[in-house]
Amino acid sequence: MKQPPLKKWLLAACIAGTCATTQAANVEFFDDIDTGPTPLTLEQHRYLSFGEVMYDYYRHATFDAINQLLVNQQLELFDEDTDYAELLLGDLYVTYGLPDSAETIFNRLLKKDILSHTRAQTWLHKAALHYREGNLTEAAMILDGKKVDGLEAADEARRKLMLANILMAEGDFSGALDYLNGVPIETDEGRYATYNMGVALVRGGHEKQGLALLNSLLNQSADSDQALALRDRAALAAGLTQLRSGALEGAQAALRQVRSDGPFSEDALLALGLTNYRAGAIKRALPLWLEAVSRNSSHPSVQEALMLAPRAYEELGGMPQALAGYKYAATQYREALKDLQRAIENIQRSGWADNLLPEDINDAGFLPANSDDMAQGGELSYLYKLFSSNAFAQRFEHYRQIHQIKLMVEHWERSLPALVESYQIQQQTLARNLPNVRQAINQHQKEQEQLMMASDKLGMEIPNFVDMSSPEDVANAEQAIMWQKVDSMAKQFGSLPGSTHSNALRLRRMRGLLLWDIAHQSVEQREKQIQASKELEEESRILAERVAAVSLQIRDATLRTRDDLGQRLAQQQSRINEIKRMSEATLEALEQSMQDDALALLRANQKKLADQLAEAHLAVARLQDTSASGDTKQRTGS
Amino acid sequence: MLLPDDLAHNNKISDRKPMKAFFSLCSALVLALYSPFSVASDDGLSEQIRQLKNQALNLNRDLTLLERELLYATPQTSIFVSVDVGTPIRLVDINLTIDGEHVGYHFYTDQEFEALTKGGIQRLYTGNLTSGRHELEATITGYDPQGKDYQKTTSYAFTKGAGKKMVEMQVVDDLNNQQHKFEFREWNQQ
Numbered sequence: 021m022k023q024p025p026l027k028k029w030l031l032a033a034c035i036a037g038t039c040a041t042t043q044a045a046n047v048e049f050f051d052d053i054d055t056g057p058t059p060l061t062l063e064q065h066r067y068l069s070f071g072e073v074m075y076d077y078y079r080h081a082t083f084d085a086i087n088q089l090l091v092n093q094q095l096e097l098f099d100e101d102t103d104y105a106e107l108l109l110g111d112l113y114v115t116y117g118l119p120d121s122a123e124t125i126f127n128r129l130l131k132k133d134i135l136s137h138t139r140a141q142t143w144l145h146k147a148a149l150h151y152r153e154g155n156l157t158e159a160a161m162i163l164d165g166k167k168v169d170g171l172e173a174a175d176e177a178r179r180k181l182m183l184a185n186i187l188m189a190e191g192d193f194s195g196a197l198d199y200l201n202g203v204p205i206e207t208d209e210g211r212y213a214t215y216n217m218g219v220a221l222v223r224g225g226h227e228k229q230g231l232a233l234l235n236s237l238l239n240q241s242a243d244s245d246q247a248l249a250l251r252d253r254a255a256l257a258a259g260l261t262q263l264r265s266g267a268l269e270g271a272q273a274a275l276r277q278v279r280s281d282g283p284f285s286e287d288a289l290l291a292l293g294l295t296n297y298r299a300g301a302i303k304r305a306l307p308l309w310l311e312a313v314s315r316n317s318s319h320p321s322v323q324e325a326l327m328l329a330p331r332a333y334e335e336l337g338g339m340p341q342a343l344a345g346y347k348y349a350a351t352q353y354r355e356a357l358k359d360l361q362r363a364i365e366n367i368q369r370s371g372w373a374d375n376l377l378p379e380d381i382n383d384a385g386f387l388p389a390n391s392d393d394m395a396q397g398g399e400l401s402y403l404y405k406l407f408s409s410n411a412f413a414q415r416f417e418h419y420r421q422i423h424q425i426k427l428m429v430e431h432w433e434r435s436l437p438a439l440v441e442s443y444q445i446q447q448q449t450l451a452r453n454l455p456n457v458r459q460a461i462n463q464h465q466k467e468q469e470q471l472m473m474a475s476d477k478l479g480m481e482i483p484n485f486v487d488m489s490s491p492e493d494v495a496n497a498e499q500a501i502m503w504q505k506v507d508s509m510a511k512q513f514g515s516l517p518g519s520t521h522s523n524a525l526r527l528r529r530m531r532g533l534l535l536w537d538i539a540h541q542s543v544e545q546r547e548k549q550i551q552a553s554k555e556l557e558e559e560s561r562i563l564a565e566r567v568a569a570v571s572l573q574i575r576d577a578t579l580r581t582r583d584d585l586g587q588r589l590a591q592q593q594s595r596i597n598e599i600k601r602m603s604e605a606t607l608e609a610l611e612q613s614m615q616d617d618a619l620a621l622l623r624a625n626q627k628k629l630a631d632q633l634a635e636a637h638l639a640v641a642r643l644q645d646t647s648a649s650g651d652t653k654q655r656t657g658s
Numbered sequence: 659m660l661l662p663d664d665l666a667h668n669n670k671i672s673d674r675k676p677m678k679a680f681f682s683l684c685s686a687l688v689l690a691l692y693s694p695f696s697v698a699s700d701d702g703l704s705e706q707i708r709q710l711k712n713q714a715l716n717l718n719r720d721l722t723l724l725e726r727e728l729l730y731a732t733p734q735t736s737i738f739v740s741v742d743v744g745t746p747i748r749l750v751d752i753n754l755t756i757d758g759e760h761v762g763y764h765f766y767t768d769q770e771f772e773a774l775t776k777g778g779i780q781r782l783y784t785g786n787l788t789s790g791r792h793e794l795e796a797t798i799t800g801y802d803p804q805g806k807d808y809q810k811t812t813s814y815a816f817t818k819g820a821g822k823k824m825v826e827m828q829v830v831d832d833l834n835n836q837q838h839k840f841e842f843r844e845w846n847q848q
Contacts, residue, residue, distance in 0.1 A: 057816065060824060060845035068738060068824060071779025078773030083715075090719040118711055418707050425714040432721050443728055562790060562817060569789035569820040573732045580731050589724055595717050602710050609703055 062097075069097055070105060077108065083424055086112045103129060103138050107145065114149050117418065122149055136170055143167040144175055147182065156186045177203050181213050188220045193229070196220075205240060211250050218254065222261050231270075234258040238277055251277075252284040256291065263295050271295045286312055290321040293328060306332040317352040318359055318401040320625075323632060326352055330639065343643045350636035353629050360626050363402060367618050373419055373611040406621050412614065419610045426603040433596050436589065443586045450577050461570055468563050475556040482549055486542045491535055494542035494549075503538065506531050730786065733822040733847070737762070737783040737794065741774045741829040747838055748801040749774070749829055754782055755795045761785065779826070789818050796827055802836040812840045822847035 069092050076085035089109045092098045098105040106125055113122035126146040130139065143162050150159035162168065163183045171179060180199040187196035200217050203210045214233050221230030237254040240247075259275035262268070272295050278288035289312040296305035309332060312325035330345025366372065406412050487493070492500050510527060513519050741749060749771055754762035762783045766774070774780060797811040816825060824845040832839040 057823075057844040057846050060822070060847040064845060065847070068779060068826065071738070071740060071777065072781055074776065075770075075773045075778030075780050078776045078778050079767075079769045083718075086715055087718050087722060090715060091722050094719060094723060116711060118708060120708070121712070422707065422710065425710065428714065428718055432717070435725075436721075439725060439728055446728075446731075565817070565819040566789040569733075569818070572820045576731050585724065585727060589728070592717070592721055592724070595713075599710065599713055599717055602706070602713070606703070606706055606710055609706075613703070 065097060066102065066105075073105070073108065077112070082112055082116050083421075083428070086116060100128065100132075103132070103134050107138065107142060110142075111145055114145065114152065117421065119149055119153055140168050140170050141175065144171060144179060147179075151182050151186070156189060160186045177207070177209070181209055184213055184217065188217055191224060193217075193221050193224055193226055197229070205236065208246065211237060211240065211247060215250055215254055215257075219257055222257070227261060227265060231258055231261060234261070235274070238274070248279065249283055252279055252282045252288075256284050256287055259288070259291055259295075263291060263298065266298075268295045268299050286315050286319045286321040286325075289315075290325050290328070293325070293332075297328075297332070302332050302335050306336070313348075316401065318356055320401070323353070323356065323629065327632065327635060327639070334643070339643060339647065343640060343647075346636050346639040346643065350633060350640065353633040353636060357626065357629050357633065360402065360622055360629065364619060364622050364626075367615055367622070370611075373416075373607070373614055374423070376416065377420060377423055402622055402625050403618055406618055412617060415610055415614055415617075419607065419614065422603050422606050422610065426600065426607065429596055429600045429603060432592070433600065436592060436596065440586060440589050443589060447581060447586070450581050454574065454577055454581070457570075458574055461567065461574060465567050465571070468560070468567050472560045472564060475553070475560045479553040479557055482546070482553055484546075484550065486539075486546050488535070488539055488542065491538045491542075494545050495538045496541065496545055499534065499538050499541075502534055506534055730784070732786055733820065734784050735787040735792075735818055735823040736781055736825070738779050738824065738826045739764075739774070739782045739829065740777075740779045740826060741771075741838075742831050743775060743777055745775055745829075745831050745838075746803045747831055747836070749838065750799040750801060750807070752782065752799075752829075753797040756783070756787065757792055758795075782827075787818050787823070789820065791815060791817050794825065794827075796840060798829060798838055798840075800838050804836070808837055810838060810840075814840075814842050816844055819846055820848070 069088070073085050073088045073092075076082075076088060086109065089098060089105055089112070092105070100106065106129055110122045110125035110129070113119070113125065123146070126142050126149070129142045130146075134142070147159045147162035147168070150156070150162070159182065163179050163186075168179055180202040184196045184199040184203065187193075187199065196217060200213055203213055205211060205214055214237055218230045218233035218237070221227070221233065224230075234254045234257055237251055238258070240251065242248045242251050255274050255277040259271045259278070262271035262274060272292065275288050275292045275295065278284050289308050293305040293308035293312070296302070296308065306329060309325040309329040312322050313329050315322045317323065317326070326349035327346070330342040330349065333339075333342035333345055407416075492503050495503055506527070509516065510531060513524060513527065737754060739752060749766055751763065751765040753760070764780070764782060770780075793813055793815050795811060795813045797809060799807060799809050801807050814825070814827075816823065824847065826843040826845075828841045828843065829838045830841050
């Protein structure tokens with residue numbers, strides 16, 4: 021079942037909350053957001069966590085979405101003040117089939133002073149819950165009152181749709197029509213509601229209005245398989261209604277709109293043949309029924325046509341063709357009975373319900389997953405009626421959800437020993453390493469503090485101007501070595517061999533040239549020094565963070581050595597076993613119940629087919645007897 | 659051998675046959691399809707199912723918390739992915755490396771991508787990273803609105819401190835190139 025899209029305001033409320041807390045007065049656009057790290061506020065944490073929930077919600081992973089919300093509740097990230105999370109949890113509980121939990125949430129929300137939007141939305145959810153549970157009076161009282169004033173367009177359509185369905189169920193067709201007019205027919209919900217309303221009106225004796233609604237669907241464009249199939253259904257229903265009331269032309273016009281390769285084509289062929297038959301045009305009915313006969317003989321309409329085609333031949337005087345037709349029908353009925361027997365045996369096998377499950381654990385489809393295999397074996401034709409019934413769909417949905425629980429429990433059953441072992445390994449490793457790590461981190465912390473002080477000192481001591489009184493401070497490495505040599509030679513000049521006047525002049529020139537070189541690049545050198553100092557400070561800061569991180573880890577590890585996590589993990593084993601046992605028992609009960617329904621349906625089909633087979637045999641016998649008495653009359657000349 | 663009475667009876671059946679077919683067709687169609695709402699059955703099995711669901715949700719919540727407590731005893735690093743709401747560009751898959759080591763890959767089904775475009779946020783990676791500098795590299799494959807595929811890689815450096823680190827990688831539309839680009843947001847939790 022497709023989930024309705026969550027209202028955008030729900031997300032907007034969350035995001036608005038985030039912005040409101042962080043920037044009360046300023047409107048913040050993405051371009052203005054500083055992309056550097058910022059402290060995680062509560063609202064930002066909620067933004068990320070609720071986003072994760074939304075991801076699960078929109079990918080229809082209901083169980084995961086509920087789990088996320090419950091985990092975050094436990095972590096006190098979401099509480100009773102986060103209305104948007106509460107409302108979503110309530111909605112998810114409804115989808116997951118936990119109406120009591122949902123109602124508790126809705127009632128709690130309604131007692132609070134919440135935004136009028138949220139209040140109306142909550143009432144709508146509550147009404148939907150009553151509606152789902154079959155409490156139509158309670159649902160109608162909410163939906164028809166002022167409590168749901170101010171809903172957005174999509175919610176308003178949902179409200180009208182529910183009211184229309186409720187009034188339809190009560191037989192108030194004009195009231196239902198008023199509400200239905202407010203539901204856009206282009207949507208899936210609108211189309212289904214229009215169809216249901218059309219059929220209900222016809223059943224209630226308001227044929228003209230019912231036909232108008234069914235015909236309105238025929239003019240709608242359909243772009244999905246689901247929409248096309250519904251259009252076929254509407255055409256078929258309109259055709260059958262008019263056939264019943266003798267409006268044969270209208271019936272034919274409607275039935276011709278059913279696609280010849282659609283899921284209702286066999287029914288349409290049978291019905292079109294019937295309209296011609298009723299009009300006395302047996303010759304026109306015959307090819308339609310012959311076409312139906314060429315289709316899959318497990319289809320109920322094809323099985324009907326198997327007898328109608330030879331009947332038409334018979335009425336047209338084609339006795340040999342009629343005889344062959346009845347014999348062919350008998351053969352097909354026998355084959356169909358064999359197929360039915362095989363289907364019954366297949367259903368009685370254990371694991372039948374498991375084979376119906378979709379591959380994707382979150383996929384809740386209209387038909388069971390292996391419907392293609394079933395269609396090939398003819399089983400689907402017989403079980404289609406069952407699969408499209410609400411009672412079976414609900415039971416199958418429960419089966420799918422409990423199977424999902426069983427898989428989850430089996431996952432934890434496999435994981436738990438690994439988690440317990442991980443915990444034990446952690447404890448052993450910590451016991452072995454913690455003393456050394458504690459000792460080492462103290463030493464590292466001292467070294468890091470010294471380094472930080474030294475780098476701070478260095479940074480402060482570097483002047484932001486160039487002073488040539490100490491040339492070595494602004495020289496590069498090569499110049500500094502050269503300056504050291506030249507300066508030391510100048511200082512020791514006189515005591516060195518070759519301390520002549522000319523050498524003294526040469527040394528002075530060289531010193532001057534070196535000083536000029538140093539001065540020439542001194543500004544650039546100073547900038548590099550300042551930059552290097554800043555980098556050193558940054559490295560020192562990161563080192564401080566790393567030391568703090570390791571210290572924190574040591575604290576956490578120390579706590580870990582004293583906690584009771586291992587015991588708490590081990591305690592979960594009994595819960596896992598209990599839920600696994602319960603889920604297996606529930607699955608068995610659900611499978612049994614689905615099997616019983618399927619078998620009852622197949623046995624009814626079996627009985628019907630047996631009757632049809634008997635009819636075919638009788639028809640063959642009758643024709644053969646007629647033919648034999650004709651021959652005798654011819655021979656005796658009577 | 660058939661008796662004359664049987665034949666007569668059979669003839670009557672045959673005469674009525676077309677209308678019988680019509681009524682069975684009508685009832686099958688209308689009854690199978692007319693179901694505007696469902697009425698819950700409230701038997702013992704339903705109650706058992708409800709109890710089981712509640713217990714399973716509680717167990718899953720508790721075990722999730724215990725697992726987190728065990729695996730992420732130290733503050734973890736999480737990388738999240740989100741996309742522009744209502745983007746016309748289709749994200750196909752994403753590949754994530756941290757410090758050159760492959761840590762995550764996800765292929766997006768239609769439903770998952772739709773969930774992202776409606777405001778969902780996906781947690782692509784959670785793990786224990788050492789403190790200090792790290793380099794994240796993300797490669798995405800996508801289809802532009804014309805259905806042409808392309809690949810883009812981006813890198814982002816962050817520093818992990820003592821607390822939890824959360825990085826949101828937002829895949830936003832680069833409307834000039836009709837492709838995606840990344841924007842990063844980063845949070846520290848003490």
